[in-house]
Structure formats: C-alpha cells, structure tokens
Amino acid sequence: MTASIDNTHFLLRRLHSLFGLVPVGAFLVFHLWENSQSRFGAAHFNETVVGGLQRLNYLPFLELFVIALPLLFHAGYGLAVIGSGRAEPLRYRFLRNRWYWLQRISGVGLMLFLLLHVGMTRIAGMFEPSIRADLFGHMQQSLSQPPVLALYLIGLWLAVFHLANGLSTAAIAWGLTTSANAQRRFGWLCGAFGLLLGAIGMHGLIGFLAAAGGAA
Amino acid sequence: MIRANVELRIRRQDTPGSAPYWQVFNAPVRERDNVISVLMQLRQQPVTADGQRVDPVAFEHNCMEEVCGACAMLINGLPRPSCSALIDELDHPIVLEPLPKFPVVRDLIVDRSRMSEHLQRVKAWIRIDGAWEIHERTQRQSQQAWARNYLYSRCMSCGCCMAACPQFGPDKAFVGPAPLAQVRLMNAHPTGRYDSAERLHAIMAEGGLTDCGNAQNCVRVCPKEIPLTTAIGELGRQTTLQMLKDLFGA
Incomplete structure (x- = not known):
C-alpha cells in the first residue's frame, strides 16, 4: 500500500509547505539579515555584503535552484489551490480565521510585490551594470521616493507575516504541534519571530536612508 | 405561560432549486424555550408579522438534547444545534437560516x-x-x-x-x-x-x-x-x- 506516493496530491501539498519554509523562508531571513547591514554605509554594503555574494561560485545555480524555482513552485501552487477556500473573516471573527484570510491575501500581495522588487533590482541589474556596481546607491535613490518606501514597507510586512503565520500552521500540518496549548504557544513564538524579523527588515530599509553616501 | 413575543427572521426556500426568501414572524415564547420549541409553537399558527398565513416553516429535529445533530442551523449567523439554543441567551431579533454549505431541501432542512x-x-x-x-x-x-x-x-x-x-x-x-x-x-x-x-x-x-x-x-x-x-x-x-x-x- 503506497497510496500516498502513488497519488501526488499529498506530496505536492507537503512540498508546497516545505518550500515555503526551506529554502524560501530561510532565504527571507538571510536576505533581511544581509540588508540590515545597510547602516554601515555604501562602501561596506557594496563591497562586503553585495560583493561577497556576487563573488560566490556557482551563484546563478544557487539563485535558480535555491531561490527562484522553489519560490515559483510555492507561489504557483499556492495560487492554484487558493480557490479551494472561501474565507469569511467577518462572520467568524476568530484570530486564526483572520490569519487564514490574511495568509491568502498576503500571498497574492507578495507575488505582485516580488514582481516589482525583483524587476527593480535583480532583473534591472542584468541590463544596467551600474545597478550591480552600486546597489546601495540604487536602493537609496529608490527608497528616498515615498511611494517606493511605502511599497517596500508593505512588502516587508506581508512577507514577514506570511512566513511567521506559515511557520505556525506548518507546525500543525506536519504534526509538530498537536494540542491546543502547543499550537497556541508555538503561535506566539512565531509572532515574536515575525516581529523580530520585521524589525530587522525595517532596520535595513531605514539604513539605506540614514547611512551616508550614495556612490562610494 | 406565554411570556412574550419574539421576532424571528427566517430564510425560507420552497424546493431544493428555488430562490430563497425571507419572512418575519412574531412568535410566542414561553420561559426556557429553545429555538426548536419556538418553531414547534409557530407551526401551529404560521402567520407572519404582517398577518399573512403561510406554509408552516419546515425544520428538522429529533433528540432535543444536543446528541443527535439533526437540528443544526445558522442562528444569528453562526452554526449551532437549535435545540440547545435558548431564546433567553440569544440576541433579538433571532435570525434563522439553513446550515450553509449543504444543499437545502426545504426551509431549514438541509441534505447532509x-x-x-x-x-x-x-x-x-x-x-x-x-x-x-x-x-x-x-x-x-x-x-x-x-x-x-x-x-x-x-x-x-x-x-x-x-x-x-x-x-x-x-x-x-x-x-x-x-x-x-x-x-x-x-x-x-x-x-x-x-x-x-x-x-x-x-x-x-x-x-x-x-x-x-x-x-x-x-x-x-x-x-x-x-x-x-x-x-x-x-x-x-x-x-x-x-x-x-x-x-x-x-
């Protein structure tokens, strides 16, 4: 009896859950951590942070297989199954039900944000060598426009919420937390993790504006 | 014995495929009545608030002690068994709808x-x-x-x-x-x-x-x-x- 692997339904759903945490969620943590170093200024950011990553061997493969493809699968499969639910956040005003609804809203919002975000940085950098050379200056210039800053703040908190809530529901889905108390405790822990991660992200965004110097 | 009248807003539906519609009743309520006992009472005098005599409201019930599950419906917007929904503990007017997500057979009866x-x-x-x-x-x-x-x-x-x-x-x-x-x-x-x-x-x-x-x-x-x-x-x-x-x- 190997029904669960003959039928891909279960494996696909669990893969969707897994990819959301590793590598996509883990990448978000790494990404926000790296960007939080913007406060050390253009020279440090461009040479040590961005330069260090750009000098990695096999970088395009890492970007493709560790970030792009898992993210595309997670987003695509999420979009494909989002129609299997109909949220009623106003009828059932329970916290978890609101999170359920917000998880789906944030997922769709993130896809739109990431199209802009990746387009404005990674894709634009492929055509514009000056962006690659001075990412700090590029980000500082972008974020000093209030609409872009607002967009990034929204995108940041959507991503952080989606990961933190996804972590707490994945723990139920995989069977890490079973009792109501365990689910509640882990939920608060994920909330604290989300707030910390969001703070690191905010610190990074503000760092671009506060730190001195555009082109190093 | 009858203490007061309570306003019931009931979503009705005549047949499985037909369009639902709303009717308002002023039903007599006794002490410690629940939604089912009020509906039973209403069945004897199925007259709407504006005096129109209508078909009695169809509903399902059995045990009257919250162990059979037959009488579940949407009461004031939330799903619950109606036999254990005490009138004294509900906000008025009381809004009754058939249990959602299941096909309606008639009025408050759904096919489970x-x-x-x-x-x-x-x-x-x-x-x-x-x-x-x-x-x-x-x-x-x-x-x-x-x-x-x-x-x-x-x-x-x-x-x-x-x-x-x-x-x-x-x-x-x-x-x-x-x-x-x-x-x-x-x-x-x-x-x-x-x-x-x-x-x-x-x-x-x-x-x-x-x-x-x-x-x-x-x-x-x-x-x-x-x-x-x-x-x-x-x-x-x-x-x-x-x-x-x-x-x-x-």
Missing part, C-alpha cells in the same frame, strides 16, 4: 448526505471480523487513552464544523473536520488501529487532510467541544510518518 459520504470515504468504522471470525476480545486501553478518545466519540455529525470551515463546500473536495476527527478516533481504537494505514491513505488523497487551511473555525463552533484541531495536528503527525514509511519502507 455529504457528511455520510465523507465518513465512508475515510473509512470511519472498525472492522470487527473480516472474512473470517477473529474471536478475540478488544484489547484493553489505558484510562488516559480512553479519556482522550472519548472526546471524539461525542461527535454527532451535526455539520457545524463543516459549515464554518472555509475549505469545505459543495464545490470543494475537502472531507471536512468531523470525518477527520473520526479517523483520529478509529486509528486510536485497539481494533481499529489495524486499518490505520488505510485510513491515512484515504486522507492523503484529494480533499484529505492537506486541504485543511488551519482557520480553526471548526473547533470554535463545535457544540460538543471536540478538539478537532488537535485531531488535525495528530493526523498531521500520523500522515508525516506514513509518508516516510511509504517513501522509505515501513
């Missing part, structure tokens, strides 16, 4: 055969004897295990958890919380556990456990306070282990 289909789909029963007789008694279980399992045996298939579930619906594959909780119960039974892999495989297919979205409305609305989300977490663990057994060998 999907519940039964889904219980069958997840094999929510215990095989006592197979093609041959086993002739063995059920094994003993600890008091602690018994106490935990008992919580799930209180399910009366009323459908409130399914009605509140954002992932359950007439056009959706999800089996819903109540059948999943029965898998949890049957898999823990000393005889039922022999078929646990089969039940887990049933809930690892389309519409199974992974279609749960963790909105957790089910556990909030369950009138029997069944720990449905604990069942879902425990089944999450069981299916994770089952997947590993299927992938790497038991």
Whole structure:
C-alpha cells in the first residue's frame, strides 16, 4: 500500500509547505539579515555584503535552484489551490480565521510585490551594470521616493507575516504541534519571530536612508 | 405561560432549486424555550408579522438534547444545534437560516448526505471480523487513552464544523473536520488501529487532510467541544510518518 506516493496530491501539498519554509523562508531571513547591514554605509554594503555574494561560485545555480524555482513552485501552487477556500473573516471573527484570510491575501500581495522588487533590482541589474556596481546607491535613490518606501514597507510586512503565520500552521500540518496549548504557544513564538524579523527588515530599509553616501 | 413575543427572521426556500426568501414572524415564547420549541409553537399558527398565513416553516429535529445533530442551523449567523439554543441567551431579533454549505431541501432542512459520504470515504468504522471470525476480545486501553478518545466519540455529525470551515463546500473536495476527527478516533481504537494505514491513505488523497487551511473555525463552533484541531495536528503527525514509511519502507 503506497497510496500516498502513488497519488501526488499529498506530496505536492507537503512540498508546497516545505518550500515555503526551506529554502524560501530561510532565504527571507538571510536576505533581511544581509540588508540590515545597510547602516554601515555604501562602501561596506557594496563591497562586503553585495560583493561577497556576487563573488560566490556557482551563484546563478544557487539563485535558480535555491531561490527562484522553489519560490515559483510555492507561489504557483499556492495560487492554484487558493480557490479551494472561501474565507469569511467577518462572520467568524476568530484570530486564526483572520490569519487564514490574511495568509491568502498576503500571498497574492507578495507575488505582485516580488514582481516589482525583483524587476527593480535583480532583473534591472542584468541590463544596467551600474545597478550591480552600486546597489546601495540604487536602493537609496529608490527608497528616498515615498511611494517606493511605502511599497517596500508593505512588502516587508506581508512577507514577514506570511512566513511567521506559515511557520505556525506548518507546525500543525506536519504534526509538530498537536494540542491546543502547543499550537497556541508555538503561535506566539512565531509572532515574536515575525516581529523580530520585521524589525530587522525595517532596520535595513531605514539604513539605506540614514547611512551616508550614495556612490562610494 | 406565554411570556412574550419574539421576532424571528427566517430564510425560507420552497424546493431544493428555488430562490430563497425571507419572512418575519412574531412568535410566542414561553420561559426556557429553545429555538426548536419556538418553531414547534409557530407551526401551529404560521402567520407572519404582517398577518399573512403561510406554509408552516419546515425544520428538522429529533433528540432535543444536543446528541443527535439533526437540528443544526445558522442562528444569528453562526452554526449551532437549535435545540440547545435558548431564546433567553440569544440576541433579538433571532435570525434563522439553513446550515450553509449543504444543499437545502426545504426551509431549514438541509441534505447532509455529504457528511455520510465523507465518513465512508475515510473509512470511519472498525472492522470487527473480516472474512473470517477473529474471536478475540478488544484489547484493553489505558484510562488516559480512553479519556482522550472519548472526546471524539461525542461527535454527532451535526455539520457545524463543516459549515464554518472555509475549505469545505459543495464545490470543494475537502472531507471536512468531523470525518477527520473520526479517523483520529478509529486509528486510536485497539481494533481499529489495524486499518490505520488505510485510513491515512484515504486522507492523503484529494480533499484529505492537506486541504485543511488551519482557520480553526471548526473547533470554535463545535457544540460538543471536540478538539478537532488537535485531531488535525495528530493526523498531521500520523500522515508525516506514513509518508516516510511509504517513501522509505515501513
């Protein structure tokens, strides 16, 4: 009896859950951590942070297989199954039900944000060598426009919420937390993790504006 | 004996396919009445608030003590059994609608055969004897295990958890919380556990456990306070282990 692997339904759903945490969620943590170093200024950011990553061997493969493809699968499969639910956040005003609804809203919002975000940085950098050379200056210039800053703040908190809530529901889905108390405790822990991660992200965004110097 | 009149707003529907419509009644209420006893009273004088005599409101009830599940409906917007919904404890006017997500038969009566289909789909029963007789008694279980399992045996298939579930619906594959909780119960039974892999495989297919979205409305609305989300977490663990057994060998 190997029904669960003959039928891909279960494996696909669990893969969707897994990819959301590793590598996509883990990448978000790494990404926000790296960007939080913007406060050390253009020279440090461009040479040590961005330069260090750009000098990695096999970088395009890492970007493709560790970030792009898992993210595309997670987003695509999420979009494909989002129609299997109909949220009623106003009828059932329970916290978890609101999170359920917000998880789906944030997922769709993130896809739109990431199209802009990746387009404005990674894709634009492929055509514009000056962006690659001075990412700090590029980000500082972008974020000093209030609409872009607002967009990034929204995108940041959507991503952080989606990961933190996804972590707490994945723990139920995989069977890490079973009792109501365990689910509640882990939920608060994920909330604290989300707030910390969001703070690191905010610190990074503000760092671009506060730190001195555009082109190093 | 009649203490007051209470305003009832009832969503009615004459036949399964027809359009629903609303009617308002001023129903006489006695002390300690519940929604079903008021509806029974109203059936004797089915006159709307504006004096029009109409067909009596069709509703379903049986045990009148919240153990059969037949009378579940939407009361003031939330799914619950109507026999245990006391008039004194409800906000007025009282709004009654048929239990959502299940097809309406007439007025407040819905067809809950999907519940039964889904219980069958997840094999929510215990095989006592197979093609041959086993002739063995059920094994003993600890008091602690018994106490935990008992919580799930209180399910009366009323459908409130399914009605509140954002992932359950007439056009959706999800089996819903109540059948999943029965898998949890049957898999823990000393005889039922022999078929646990089969039940887990049933809930690892389309519409199974992974279609749960963790909105957790089910556990909030369950009138029997069944720990449905604990069942879902425990089944999450069981299916994770089952997947590993299927992938790497038991």
